[in-house]
Amino acid sequence: MPASSxxxxxxxxxxxxxxxxGLIDRFFSHLDSGPDVTLGVGxxxxxxxxxxxxxxxxxxDTVVEGRHFPPGSNGDLVMFRAVAAAASDLAAMGAxxxxxxxxxxxxxxxxxxxxxxxxxxxxxxQQFSLPLVGGDVTRGPLTLSVxxxxxxxxxxxxxxxxxGDRLYVTASLGDAAAGLAVCEGRLRVxxxxxxxxxxxxWRPQPDLDLGQRLAAVTTxxxxxxxxxxxxxxxxxxxxxxGLRIDSAALPLSASLLDAVPREQALTWALxxxxxxxxxxxxPSAAVLPEGVxxxxxxxxxxxVECDMLTNATGYRHF
Ligand code: ADP
Ligand code: MG
Numbered sequence: 165m166p167a168s169s170x171x172x173x174x175x176x177x178x179x180x181x182x183x184x185x186g187l188i189d190r191f192f193s194h195l196d197s198g199p200d201v202t203l204g205v206g207x208x209x210x211x212x213x214x215x216x217x218x219x220x221x222x223x224x225d226t227v228v229e230g231r232h233f234p235p236g237s238n239g240d241l242v243m244f245r246a247v248a249a250a251a252s253d254l255a256a257m258g259a260x261x262x263x264x265x266x267x268x269x270x271x272x273x274x275x276x277x278x279x280x281x282x283x284x285x286x287x288x289x290q291q292f293s294l295p296l297v298g299g300d301v302t303r304g305p306l307t308l309s310v311x312x313x314x315x316x317x318x319x320x321x322x323x324x325x326x327x328g329d330r331l332y333v334t335a336s337l338g339d340a341a342a343g344l345a346v347c348e349g350r351l352r353v354x355x356x357x358x359x360x361x362x363x364x365x366w367r368p369q370p371d372l373d374l375g376q377r378l379a380a381v382t383t384x385x386x387x388x389x390x391x392x393x394x395x396x397x398x399x400x401x402x403x404x405x406g407l408r409i410d411s412a413a414l415p416l417s418a419s420l421l422d423a424v425p426r427e428q429a430l431t432w433a434l435x436x437x438x439x440x441x442x443x444x445x446x447p448s449a450a451v452l453p454e455g456v457x458x459x460x461x462x463x464x465x466x467x468v469e470c471d472m473l474t475n476a477t478g479y480r481h482f
Pocket of ligand 1: 205299
């Protein structure tokens with residue numbers, strides 16, 4: 165894998181405070197201001213405001229070195245991606261971001277890695293409007309747990325799709341799978357293109373503003389983390405409906421089509437995962453924000469059908 169810091173992992177830097185509070189102060193503090201934060205880092209718990217009529221949306225995701233990212237991965241990328249993946253769940257609920265907490269387990273105190281991690285954290289806090297209001301630091305295998313909190317009036321749940329609705333995604337699909345293939349040496353392309361695709365894997369761009377706008381006009385939604393077919397399948401099951409996807413309508417980026425033949429691009433778009441774009445359903449008459457792509461429809465029945473993954477006799481069901 166790329167993105168290695170190349171830094172020895174076992175030598176604690178001399179100027180790092182050995183104590184937990186020094187670590188917290190240096191790497192995890194001063195990112196806790198925001199319009200909804202009454203109290204951030206430093207007390208027994210953070211305090212966040214909710215307006216009347218709002219519901220609290222909470223989600224947590226954990227990444228473990230060696231399982232979710234390769235040993236030696238750059239702290240900036242690992243941290244940004246961990247927050248982006250968690251933020252994507254708020255986007256998928258249509259929630260307004262309030263703040264997050266971060267539990268970190270570190271095998272050693274590695275100054276360079278932590279500084280890189282801090283950079284990833286700073287950009288994620290700013291980009292997703294998610295102040296870091298608390299957390300925990302402990303020793304152990306390298307692990308990051310990001311808990312995000314948001315406020316929502318009309319949540320974009322998975323269980324509201326109805327036959328006759330249309331099916332949409334909010335951005336092109338498959339780039340992150342191509343990026344992962346580049347990272348793992350399974351796909352070789354020119355270096356500028358490789359860089360674009362690696363970024364698409366390491367820096368997902370969930371759109372929290374769009375999620376909030378969609379919540380008002382859609383019937384169901386989910387974020388695509390495991391691949392369109394898999395995640396659309398969760399939406400279909402929760403709603404008690406079937407989904408029909410038209411492969412010709414799937415949005416594919418120019419970068420992806422430069423990198424691989426269309427057939428491979430479509431396969432990654434359908435099954436690749438890691439894109440963190442939204443998949444949602446809406447009545448055909450709904451007035452939707454610009455830039456969303458209709459990729460199919462909601463039908464009576466169960467499961468996800470797609471013409472591309474079929475033979476002449478009909479649809480293959482997932
Ligand atoms: P407690 O004893 O209440 O568990 P800690 O000593 O673990 O508190 O942490 C002190 C303060 O620092 C708390 O407000 C906690 O939320 C915050 N904190 C600890 N670790 C982190 C972290 N990784 N990121 C942000 N805030 C943190
Ligand atoms: Mg603690």
